[in-house]
Amino acid sequence: MRPLAALALAFAAALVAPAAHAQGALVFAAASLKEALDEVAGSFALGRAGRVDVSYAASGALARQIERGAPADLFISADTDWIDYVEQRGLAVSGTRRNLLANDLVLIAPAASQVKVKLSPGADLAAALGKGRLAMADPGSVPAGKYGRAALTSLGAWKGVEARVAPSENVRAALALVARGEAPLGIVYRTDALAEKGVRIVDTFPAASHPAIVYPVVLLKRSSSPVARAFEGYLASPDARAIFERHGFRLP
Amino acid sequence: MSGDETGILLLSVKVAFAGLAASLPPGIAVAFVLARKRFPGKTLFDAFVHLPLVLPPVVVGYVLLVLFGTQGPIGRLLEPLGIVFAFRWTGAALAAAIMGFPLLVRAIRLAMEAVDPRIELAARTLGASRTRVFFTVTLPLSISGIATGGLLSFARALGEFGATITFVSNIPGETRTLPLAIYSFTQVPGGDAQAMRLALFSVLLSLAALAFSEWLVRRSPASAHHA
Amino acid sequence: MLEVDVAVPRGKFRLHAAFSSDAPIVALFGRSGSGKTTLVNAIAGVVRPERGRIVIGERVLFDSARGIDLAPEKRRVGYVFQDALLFPHLSVRANLAYGERLTPPAQRFVDGERVLALLGIRELLDRNPVSLSGGEKQRVAIGRALMASPRILLLDEPLASLDGARKAEILAYIELLRDELRLPMVYVSHALEEVTRLADRVVVIAEGRVIAEGPAAEALSRAHMGALTGRFDEGAVIEARVATHDARFELTTLAFVGGELVVPNLDALPGEPVRVRVRARDVSLALARPSGITIQNVLEGNVVSIGHEFGAIVDVHLRIGETGLTARITRKAASNLAMVPGSRVFGMVKAVSIDRRSVGFA
Numbered sequence: 001m002r003p004l005a006a007l008a009l010a011f012a013a014a015l016v017a018p019a020a021h022a023q024g025a026l027v028f029a030a031a032s033l034k035e036a037l038d039e040v041a042g043s044f045a046l047g048r049a050g051r052v053d054v055s056y057a058a059s060g061a062l063a064r065q066i067e068r069g070a071p072a073d074l075f076i077s078a079d080t081d082w083i084d085y086v087e088q089r090g091l092a093v094s095g096t097r098r099n100l101l102a103n104d105l106v107l108i109a110p111a112a113s114q115v116k117v118k119l120s121p122g123a124d125l126a127a128a129l130g131k132g133r134l135a136m137a138d139p140g141s142v143p144a145g146k147y148g149r150a151a152l153t154s155l156g157a158w159k160g161v162e163a164r165v166a167p168s169e170n171v172r173a174a175l176a177l178v179a180r181g182e183a184p185l186g187i188v189y190r191t192d193a194l195a196e197k198g199v200r201i202v203d204t205f206p207a208a209s210h211p212a213i214v215y216p217v218v219l220l221k222r223s224s225s226p227v228a229r230a231f232e233g234y235l236a237s238p239d240a241r242a243i244f245e246r247h248g249f250r251l252p
Numbered sequence: 253m254s255g256d257e258t259g260i261l262l263l264s265v266k267v268a269f270a271g272l273a274a275s276l277p278p279g280i281a282v283a284f285v286l287a288r289k290r291f292p293g294k295t296l297f298d299a300f301v302h303l304p305l306v307l308p309p310v311v312v313g314y315v316l317l318v319l320f321g322t323q324g325p326i327g328r329l330l331e332p333l334g335i336v337f338a339f340r341w342t343g344a345a346l347a348a349a350i351m352g353f354p355l356l357v358r359a360i361r362l363a364m365e366a367v368d369p370r371i372e373l374a375a376r377t378l379g380a381s382r383t384r385v386f387f388t389v390t391l392p393l394s395i396s397g398i399a400t401g402g403l404l405s406f407a408r409a410l411g412e413f414g415a416t417i418t419f420v421s422n423i424p425g426e427t428r429t430l431p432l433a434i435y436s437f438t439q440v441p442g443g444d445a446q447a448m449r450l451a452l453f454s455v456l457l458s459l460a461a462l463a464f465s466e467w468l469v470r471r472s473p474a475s476a477h478h479a
Numbered sequence: 480m481l482e483v484d485v486a487v488p489r490g491k492f493r494l495h496a497a498f499s500s501d502a503p504i505v506a507l508f509g510r511s512g513s514g515k516t517t518l519v520n521a522i523a524g525v526v527r528p529e530r531g532r533i534v535i536g537e538r539v540l541f542d543s544a545r546g547i548d549l550a551p552e553k554r555r556v557g558y559v560f561q562d563a564l565l566f567p568h569l570s571v572r573a574n575l576a577y578g579e580r581l582t583p584p585a586q587r588f589v590d591g592e593r594v595l596a597l598l599g600i601r602e603l604l605d606r607n608p609v610s611l612s613g614g615e616k617q618r619v620a621i622g623r624a625l626m627a628s629p630r631i632l633l634l635d636e637p638l639a640s641l642d643g644a645r646k647a648e649i650l651a652y653i654e655l656l657r658d659e660l661r662l663p664m665v666y667v668s669h670a671l672e673e674v675t676r677l678a679d680r681v682v683v684i685a686e687g688r689v690i691a692e693g694p695a696a697e698a699l700s701r702a703h704m705g706a707l708t709g710r711f712d713e714g715a716v717i718e719a720r721v722a723t724h725d726a727r728f729e730l731t732t733l734a735f736v737g738g739e740l741v742v743p744n745l746d747a748l749p750g751e752p753v754r755v756r757v758r759a760r761d762v763s764l765a766l767a768r769p770s771g772i773t774i775q776n777v778l779e780g781n782v783v784s785i786g787h788e789f790g791a792i793v794d795v796h797l798r799i800g801e802t803g804l805t806a807r808i809t810r811k812a813a814s815n816l817a818m819v820p821g822s823r824v825f826g827m828v829k830a831v832s833i834d835r836r837s838v839g840f841a
Contacts, residue, residue: 058439060439060440061439064438064439081441085441133339133423135421138422138436138439140436140439140440141436141439141440142439165423166339166420166421166422166423167421167422167423167424168417168421168422169417169418169421169422173418173421177421180317180318180321180323181322181323182317182321182322182323182338182339368564370560370562370564371564371566373525373551373558373564374558374560374564374566375566375577376524376525376550376551376552377523377524377525377551377552377554377556377557377558377624378552378557378577378578378581378623378624378627379552379553379555379578379581379582379627380552380577380581381550381552384581388577389566389568392568393567393568
């Protein structure tokens with residue numbers, strides 16, 4: 001019976017341990033921020049006592065988790081809808097919301113592809129797709145997907161490709177499909193395209209064709225972590241901004 | 253039930269059924285080999301069969317993408333034959349079949365191991381070849397295991413999400429099965445009600461499958477008189 | 480003619496058996512684990528000998544030297560198992576038909592109607608095996624094996640899982656089959672009684688080897704039989720002929736080389752040869768011919784040997800004329816009567832202890 005008791009004890013200890021982790025901060029961030037934010041978080045941790053852990057997923061999934069009580073301190077969304085969602089439910093600290101970053105939307109193709117498309121009104125995307133599919137984040141719920149649909153609609157190209165879309169769980173999954181060559185074209189953020197060597201940017205969507213892509217950040221009411229406040233401030237610092245710019249983000 | 257919802261339901265049933273139908277012959281074969289044969293590397297083979305049970309579904313989906321996608325070795329081989337999995341319901345069926353396979357094999361294997369090998373022997377002394385023994389004795393006596401395994405596999409298919417969305421993404425009408433549709437609705441603010449409705453249909457579908465499986469087992473002559 | 484000469488590796492030891500027989504039934508007799516079942520499994524093709532030869536008539540089933548090893552389904556060897564092993568998912572009718580259907584019409588020589596009648600299983604045809612009694616199952620199992628028109632029938636302890644009354648019933652059926660069908664049979668058993676009743680020829684197997692082979696009484700009456708049959712069954716088999724019947728007291732006298740045995744009425748004609756099993760525990764000894772006792776059979780003979788002494792009991796092996804007999808008595812009695820090899824003694828056997836079950840007809 002002794003090994004069994006030891007196991008039970010270890011298990012109980014493991015359950016208790018996470019409480020000790022509360023000294024850091026937990027940030028929920030849109031998937032498209034991964035490389036840049038990881039670097040920023042790392043740079044923050046270097047000079048300070050306090051860890052920052054980031055959880056990346058589709059903004060909608062994160063907002064839902066926050067609504068259901070996830071222990072996040074900060075939320076960085078890829079569009080305003082989901083920040084609105086969180087604010088409307090009284091989960092955000094008022095006055096802490098601001099636009100952190102801006103991004104562009106681009107059309108990508110596998111690195112080896114020679115396809116040429118000009119993103120202007122009347123663009124014939126369907127022809128360029130051929131029998132393949134257009135990889136993009138789910139146009140119904142994921143910000144990158146919603147922007148993509150808006151942009152294509154304003155260019156008059158949405159009807160032609162609507163049936164050929166392959167909706168992914170998040171923008172990174174769409175990026176991976178194009179990088180693998182599974183889809184001949186895809187719509188992702190510029191920052192995503194720059195982060196993936198397996199794709200090339202075919203063209204950039206005109207800024208007028210879609211709502212401004214901004215990444216709002218907000219502090220969450222649940223948070224009691226001083227590290228979180230410090231990190232939120234750090235995000236606006238020159239160091240952090242330099243990192244974001246290097247990854248292709250624009251600063252508002 | 254709206255037209256869309258009917259479509260999602262029918263697609264899910266189509267995918268789950270196709271997955272089950274495709275996995276039954278290899279499932280029975282693998283179960284038989286594991287139940288009756290001894291060979292070097294059997295443990296490894298058994299572990300391999302159980303991989304989809306143990307690996308995260310997303311990993312399985314990724315492996316399927318690598319192998320059966322348009323750029324994958326198997327995908328490229330099958331494409332000229334007209335068999336395409338990428339971004340098609342056939343891919344969803346494949347994902348469902350793979351994820352349910354270990355459950356199918358386990359149940360059938362258990363039933364086959366319960367068949368007294370001496371009964372198979374008796375059949376051989378009466379003049380039956382190994383193949384005939386398999387089809388006239390072993391298989392009928394394992395029917396309860398096949399029904400159970402089939403039900404488990406079907407149920408698993410109805411709930412399959414991770415591997416499906418990673419492999420063939422979430423295409424409405426093509427790969428948006430019940431779980432994926434429910435997920436999509438939960439991603440939209442205010443989509444909860446619809447998600448709940450679909451979840452309810454999911455439950456009803458599973459209950460129907462369970463009832464059918466029970467009926468199948470009950471009416472088979474073998475199980476009624478099996479020890 | 481059945482010829483068997485094989486070496487079969489078996490777990491800890493190796494079975495090394497050679498025998499031949501053209502008797503209607505040859506019994507493979509020995510203790511559990513002696514290798515009897517392995518031997519019939521080799522004949523059926525279920526187990527593969529390391530080397531050797533198995534031939535039935537002109538048909539070679541196995542010959543390692545010539546690389547012949549017929550698959551079980553090609554051997555036309557019928558097999559009746561201890562547990563019947565009927566197909567639970569098929570009716571009795573379908574069970575019986577299973578082997579018959581797989582036999583090419585040209586090779587079917589068994590008359591189905593006759594088998595049904597002989598075994599009395601016609602009324603069971605539409606039943607399911609699970610609902611049958613042990614005896615019924617065994618009869619159907621025999622029927623099923625027969626319907627496939629086998630060239631030889633193997634029976635592996637077919638009575639072992641039956642109770643006393645069923646045993647007797649099925650034993651009678653097997654005797655009937657032996658007499659009615661001209662089908663050679665190999666009967667495996669560790670029960671002396673069954674072997675005595677059925678077999679003209681016995682092959683005694685112990686620890687993977689044939690230690691005796693030949694006509695039943697001869698092969699069975701070996702001194703070291705005790706190890707083979709288990710203590711209870713220890714005894715002798717006497718070959719005798721029916722001499723006379725006593726109609727008034729309903730007794731039968733049997734004559735054997737060395738004396739006579741009086742037994743309760745046997746339904747047999749004078750002159751008929753029989754095999755009688757006399758259990759050691761039913762034999763008492765006296766130094767002088769007693770008088771005024773009820774025991775009918777007092778046989779004069781000599782002590783040949785006094786067997787292993789375990790505890791309070793000892794076995795004394797006698798010779799009555801040309802025939803062997805064993806008496807099981809207390810060690811104390813043997814000591815008190817100062818018995819030694821060569822002593823003149825009288826073996827006494829109660830007529831009542833010999834019943835129908837102890838007698839086999841040749």
